[in-house]
Amino acid sequence: MKSAVAAFLIAASLAVPAWAQTGPTNDVAKVEGGQFALDKSHAKILFSVNHFGFSVYYGMFTDFDAKLQFDPKQLTKSNVDVTVQLAGIDTTNPKLDAHLKSADFFDAEKFPTATFKSTAIEVTGPTTGKITGDLTLHGVTKPVVLDATFIGGGVNGMTKAYVVGFSATATLKRSEFGIKTYVPAVSDEVNLIISGEFDRQK
Secondary structure, eight states: OOOHHEEEHHHHHHHOOOOHSSSOOOOOOOOOOOEEEEEEEEEEEEEEEEETTEEEEEEOOOOOOOOEEEOSSGGGEEEEEEEEEEGGOOOOOOOHHHHHHSTTTTTTTTTTTEEEEEEEEEOOSSSSSEEEEEEETTEEEEEEEEEEEEEEEEOOTTTOEEEEEEEEHHHHHEEGOOOOOOTBBBBBBEEEEEEEEEOOOO
């Protein structure tokens, strides 16, 4: 038994340096660029609203895709393009999901997708930036700013893919996109929390 434990500890100690050499870094200068596609299994878009002044209510979009052109040497030349299928909204309440897809809110049958196409990037720190883009939602296009953070980039030790990962937050007013039902009882302001990993395309 002791020999088995010792062998495990030795193997673990040897694995850690190997992972440290090939694992992710948040030093943008050490990251490789290229064309990347979203890893949908490691991505989330969450939203929240104030519900009648009693609580913060959360939901998510479960069906979306994104493409990223990432240039770590000239970050302002990077760009991202996102498409969200609004039928994939999920609050864990099927009746509410159906209502949100209806003409009272997203009108998903008439406007099945929302898109975000970046138009400018401002670097604000070693791992942070503001991504301005055109959000098209409910048939309306308006600029939205994402406060983005670079989490890390490098070779994934399991898949061997070259990966970069980001998180972002944003706030928008849904009434500006023609979605006004129950404002202000259900808040006009909608907060977004976004996280995603992107695999470099070969």
